[in-house]
Amino acid sequence: MRMNVAQKLIAAHLVEGPMQPGEEIALRIDQTLTQDATGTLVMLELEAMGLDRVRTEVSVQYVDHNLIQEDHKNADDHLFLQSACQRFGIWYSRPGNGVSHPVHMQRFGKPGRTLLGSDSHTCAAGSLGMLAIGTGGLEVAMAMAGEPYRVKMPAIWRVELNGAMPHWVSAKDVILEMLRRHGVAGGVGRIIEYAGEGLAGLSAMDRHVIANMGAELGATTTVFPSDDETRRFLNEEGRVHDWTEITADEGALYDVHDEIDLSRLEPLIAEPSSPGKVRSVRALAGQEIYQAYIGSSANPGDRDFAIAALMVRGRQVHPRVSFDINPTSRQQLETMIRSGLLADLIRAGARLHQAGCNGCIGMGQAPATGRRSLRTVPRNFPGRSGTKEDSVYLCSPETATASALTGVITDPRDLSISYPKLALLEKNMVNPEMLQSPLPIEEARRVELVKGPNIALLPALDRYPATLQVPILLVVGDDLSTDEILPAGARVLPYRSNIPKISEFAFEGVDSTYPKRAAAGKAGHAILAGKNYGQGSSREHAALATRFLGLRLVLAQSFARIHWENLINFGVLPLTFENSADATSLSPGNVLSIDQVADQLAKGELVTVDVGNRSIRVRHALSERQRAILKAGGLINWMRERRTR
Secondary structure, X not given: OOOOHHHHHHHHHEEEOOOOOOOEEEEOOOEEEEEHHHHHHHHHHHHHXXXXXXXXXXXXXXXXXXXXXXXXXXXXXXXXXXXXXXXXXXXXXXXXXXXXXXXXXXXXOOOOOEEEEOOHHHHHHHHHOOEEEEOOXXXXXXXXXXXXXXXXXXXXXXXXXXXXXXXXOOHHHHHHHHHHXXXXXXXXXXXXXXXXXXXXXXXXXXXXXXXXXXXXXXXXEEEOOEOHHHHHHHHHOOOHHHOOOEXXXXXXXXXXXXXXXXXXXXXXXXXXXXXXXXXXXXXXXXXXXXXXXXXXXXXXXXXXXXXXXXXXXXXXXXXXXXXXXXXXXXXXXXXXXXXXXXXXXXXXXXXXXXXXXXXXXXXXXXXXXXXXXXXXXXXXXXXXXXXXXXXXXXXXXXXXXXXXXXXXXOOHXXXXXXXXXXXXXXXXXXXXXXXXXXXXXXXXXXXXOOOOOOOOXXXXXXXXXXXXXXXXXXXXXXXXXXXXXXXXXXXXXXXXXXXXXXXXXXXXXXXXXXXXXXXXXXXXXXXXXXXXXXXXXXXXXXXXXXXXXXXXXXXXXXXXXXXXXXXXXXXXXXXXXXXXXXXXXXXXXOEEEEOOHHHHHHHOOEEEEEEOOEEEEEEOOOOHHHHHHHHHOOHHHHHHHHHXX
16 A cells, blocks of 8 residues: 555554544554643643553653743742653653753654654654654553553645745745635644655754644644655754654555645735734734744744844844744754854844743743734734733744834845845754653652642542533633633643642633632533634643533534543533534523433434423534543543553
8 A cells, every 4th residue: 555654654553443534543652742831730640540650662751831930839840840750761851951842853753753742732743754743641641651542543634845935935934824725723633744846945943843833723743754854854963863764655645635836935924813814924014013032832943043143133123122032942042152143133132031932832021012022933822922912923033033123014025135145053062961861760669759839639530420411601702722711821830730729710811700600510511612612732721620610511613633632531521513503592501401421422423412491413523432531530530440440
């Protein structure tokens, strides 16, 4: 059988299930990635499972999100994560070492391997020819315990890249063009595989930009072939021995096709407050800005900072603009220092921040009230920046820097400067010293977990009721993100290890009365939602915190994949309407009743929901395994029951 790249990766790791779109498959996982905003729960879950040592080839815990230490909470959690890594046999990337995705690519990524991460942008590693999937932390904990990862087999979407990008257009404009065409749900149920002659002009880190923001399309993941460019990248990182060629067979078949002529692309920008609201930069030119932000996992490469430095060399940014430089790794920062490019940025007026996620996740660098911020980050959901009414635009480093110089949104082609010669930085200053390797197993077994006062036990979850009767407590619209279900940022994320406390922030920007009303309900409640419910971050807190408050049922037009998985894993039933017109007939306060829940789920995909004196038909997409998980009240309960049989 002639296979494409995605099929080769899946076939090499397939444990069970048919490789047919829509069918559940189980995949062997080689590597895992956790970060500190989600990793603390993962470590608590490993402890709850009684795991002695991880069973993957490589598992790495990064501290890159919660770096601000305004009190004890984040610092305590860093110590907890470090002790957990020592206890369970996990690599530990210390605070300040850099953003998980580019660092993992530099130090651990291997073509042909599978990677499961508790961060939705784990898919960035597809740039190296890996099958890299973001999911909830509990699924990652299961993989670390040696369990396969189960997912519905995606359709494979071939995107052929032809031609070469003109000056002032870069990889960010490629993925923004995909979002312009297909929107934030265009990739749901698909793996995006890039191919074509245009790949020759994309470096490994350019491919990282595109693969990273495949998450914004809702795709299961993105894959690139492992070719000569992949080999060059690994050679620069001192790891050429990890290279394996992986390309699609000639004549391989795909489920979906698309094509982009790179030579016809222009600088693009996504307006607030969605990555899918893409327009040409020239269409918005002239609008005054407050901030231009370079960095994040969505533009982490050396060239992304080099182009900015060369554009501002000998110039000053506009006096009204905060020009924020966010290095993505300590290695990169050291290379920029030695090359002199950091000096160019600083002299031009840049504000330098520590290597980490920072403003991308709302950890500092929040824009001023009512002012525009141009950022090279992957997301601009409402309030994500840390400013309630934020106006965040997504764009390339070229567009952000051009706008920083002029003080208004500016197409870089309209600057009166020549395109810089990107003779890139000196050879990378490879520095693995901030990565702590796992302890030998006998030494690891003597390690005690270090738990500060903010770390709480995981809440106990009861089994799913035989018959459900819950009121609709909240109604939300289309494309509601996990940032809106449970905010990120410096005020909320420090409570990531304390579910009772973090649940107090649930739906804060949608309906601030929700937590108290939910906690007051004795029998639980339901949420009524539109399309693509739960898009964005993989943070399972958005499912667990609402479950802690009594959520038992979400009835939506459609779901984003990761949040749909997370709901089931914490004992919340996700259902979709058979007839979308039924959604408009429901309102807050309506009581939804489902008789004999488990039996109805087992009989087929249709479920009857009684609403007063009438009934509506809804659908579920749970596999037999997921039905058992739901019945047990969640994945941890299900695992415990299996072990005691």
